[in-house]
Amino acid sequence: MIDLAFTLNGAPCTVAAPPFAPLSDTLRERLGLTGTKEGCNAGDCGACTVLVDGAQACACLIPSAQAQGAEIQTVDATQGAVGAVLARLRASFLAHGAAQCGICSPGMLMAAADLLLRDAAPDRAAVRDALGGVLCRCTGYAKILDAVLDAAPKAVPAPLAGEAVGASIARLDGVAKLDGTDRFGADEAPADALWLRVVRSPHASARFSLGDLEAARRELGLEAILTAADVPGVNAFGIMPNLKDQPVLADGLVRFRGEAVLGLVGTREAVAAVRDAALPITWHPLLALHGAEAASAAEAPQLHAHAPNNLLIEGRLNRGTPARDVAHAEGRFTTAFVEHAYIEPEAGYAQPAPDGLGMEVFACTQAPYMDREETARVLGVAEELVRIRPSACGGGFGGKLDVSVQPLLAVAARKLNRPVRIIYSRAESMASTTKRHPASITARMAADAQGHFTSYEFDADFNTGAYASWGATVANRVPVHAGGPYRIANLRNRARAIYTNDTPAGAFRGFGVPQAAIATESLVDDLAEQLGLDRWEIRRRNAIGRGDTTHSGQVLHASAGLPECLDALKPDWEAMLAQVASHNADEPRIRLGAGIACMWYGCGNTSMSNPSRMKLTLARDGTLTLFNGAVDIGQGSTTVMAQICADALGLPLENFRFVLGDTSRTYDAGKTSASRQTFVSGRAAMETGLALRRRILALANAGDDAALRLEGTQLHVGSARVIDLATLPADLEAEGRYDPPTTALDENGQGTPYATYGFAAQIALVSVDTGLGVTKVRRIVAAQDVGRAVNPTLVLGQIHGGIAQGLGLALMEEFLPGRTENLHDYLIPTVGDVPEIAVHLIEDPEPEGPYGAKGVGEPALVPTAPAILSAIRHATGVTLRQVPVLPHRLWEQMR
């Protein structure tokens, strides 16, 4: 430890810190300035950006010793020139919707402040250069660029009662995300918490035996070394109700590199100082099965007793009899593991109750009630004894639907009977948590002479990794969607989830549908080419619409706006084709290409109940509180629920307070996944508002259209009646619940798996440097049927972010276990990679949805990668059937 003196946010600061500790650590853990975030500790993500002597720098790359005598400014700065610039930027970020989950926002703000202090009126290119070192996984950067460029944004005025739905209000949780006060998983823990570090398997497949752990514990100065034997309940977790196949701590056998083996508990210094090699673990490596093909081979060892041939599940859909036709296309396609790359690694703490039974877990999550169930089982206690308090969630995208730190923390806290905290390293997060399933797809498609699709066949193996996670969900969802949003009478679809010794694959924005769309949209382009049809035209001719029947036999009675999406894109498409033709006429090397793709996406669980329930109270003191269990992972559900509920009740948003996502205080609103929160929980929020409104109207004996106004405890109902809430015998309380109507799928995959579907189409303009095989996406135009845009700014944010992730899937993202476990070898798009994006919002109202709304989050990602592939083909004549299209892969195909 050394004593350091420097200037921090304009004031003198002294602190004792280890000289080699990163400055980010000293700021967070010794000075309590948790507004500075740590996303990678390797200078790869920029979340920890601070100003050092006026220049932006990653605090994670600066030894604390170098802070001596320096002037450090963080997101907490309020004074001086930095404070003034930050205040302006915060207001602008808020107004533009430039913060979603908020984990990168402090870094973005500091990088932007660095620029604006040097250059008060920068152009877009200068802003890109300044922000190039900060990764954002939510926004697609567009709104961030707008916010930095627009110094004086106009805030949307607070909507009047009944006018919240459709208003682009600033997110209600936005201020805390921009001033550094939001509490993410790593930002809060009891002062007396011990630290947990997980020892993970370096082998993909191995048996292991443990030596004298007690001797090791004493020698290493630890409080405990946890093993499988320390799990008080069932040492297993998993998404499927009847398949808990993943141990909290491995019991003598590991099935993937990164699997948890031991838990080291002690002081932070003690657990951090342990070398894994000093622990008494004897490894006996076994043959590892990498990839679904190896695991499906006849001689492959069986990885789980319940899964012969390593087959977890097969999903099917059969309709009619597929056959060849005038035009016939087929292909084999492969996709890679894709990492969620949320900028917040998993973190949190567990606090045991003094009774030896109860447990509170504070951590980032997308599914608090599922976490509660998993944690309770692992502890061997009733679910009601576990309280999950979600932290702010620094990005999820499906990756925080499974438990990660929760059961480990609970086991440690129970064993030690003390609070225990953990922060995953970036490598640990990437090596141990779920990924998008790699897919190996064979598909065929046929069309008649008029270009009408007549048959479709799809056969895919999805590598679900070592444990099931959401593999069954992927296998069930994919056959329903694989054929694409087109009228096709004859289909035969198969999707298998295969166990391997790779990292577990789980939920990731789209549950397998993006992989399937890559195959199908490529075949659609093949058919168009064979028939001499324009690629837009063939899609428009086949686009499924209102009154049509889906591949699972469901009639789309309403809200099926794909034809409208395509029509909206037609002028852009024609212009893009003309631009390509004109450019390419005299440019042999840098070729332009235009591409197009469509998608559909069922909102909510596939043929499974997924209810949401909410509560609204109007207390006798005049406090109006929405108890909303939906976890906002940055997409904006907290704001959207409020807008819906406010209009249903008939009071303005400013009257509302909120209790959010705490299993001891809110009802189960289900998980934040499957594009279900706006649709399902939004409908529950609407029902809740309507229920309270009915109570109020009944109490006042007023008519349905009576306007409400709340002034203190005086509730005005219509023009004549006033209820004095203070005089009521009890608080007014109402609940609402919604579970979308679905039916089970039969053995041929026929039924009504979803109550509603989102639809979208996108076109992409790319340039390809044919000399180097480098693709640059120049422009994307999206059209998406969202039913009703409850908050257009938030909807655009979802679409922009989905497109950025789709671009990454298409061009650069490939997780290789053991090789790309950081954010410099695993590449996600930076601010320099995401093109200009234009969006047409199509609002074909969904009668089941709140005010016509339906899900938005996943659909935007699905068409992007196939549209880019279609554009690359247009530019080069080369059909890519493997993603990501790294430069060398495109080059090989072009040769």
Next chain:
Amino acid sequence: MGMTAYHRPTTLLDALAIRAGADVAVLAGGTDIFPARIARAAWGDPTHRDVLDISALPGLRDIEETDDGWRIGCLVTWSALARRTLPPLFDGLKAASREVGGMQVQNRGTLVGNLVTASPAGDGIPNLLALDAAVEIASPRGTRLLPVAEFLTGYRATALAADELVLALHVPRLEGAQGAFRKLGARHYLVISIAMAAGVIATDDTGRITEARIALGACSAVAQRLPGLEAALLGVARAQATRVPQPHHLEAITPIDDIRATAAYRRDAALVLLQDLLEARA
């Protein structure tokens, strides 16, 4: 972690004594050392060599013009280099300085650190080869100058002895010369090069090439000059230079297959990068 000693001397004499007395990691900007440390710790090795932080040493943050050229101190950051007014000779190095990592890394990372790390993908290295730079090395035994090509001895290996520190780089003057750089990566910003080409070209009054120094990075364990190509460029009209590079000029490179690209692609891309590098500019 607690066992790592941390030295931050304020005189060169002290720094050299520490360096000679123990196996230390020399830290300036920290942009290579911290990522390597976190990667090891993530898989169970939290130990680290003692650290010699040279950032408090005086007089090493400047680019000075000397009789023969320029002396770039070992604490000169990428950003400082990009900001400094320098002749077109340095345009390639300056271009690299704007493409290393993001601005956070450019503001802290040093050119000398990039050289000493000696990664095949170090963006500064082919530029220093093209600039014919020499490395000023100090030890208790005195100072010596070593050409960059001799300083680099292999994959992440240098000729630096255990008691030596790099104090500066010396870039010789070359009148009328123009530097250039081409970097190839799979994304914009924050990207490790798949391959790169750097060059310095001097021409006479008639536009003929009088000197050509061309180097490739990320195409071999060590970045290297291409003497065959350089010779072929001599006397060629500058406007025709882009036509000169041929596959046989690349016989000495030994690209590999890795997560970023294949060897075959790198070899082909390197030729395209060289042609682009030599494209005549208005």
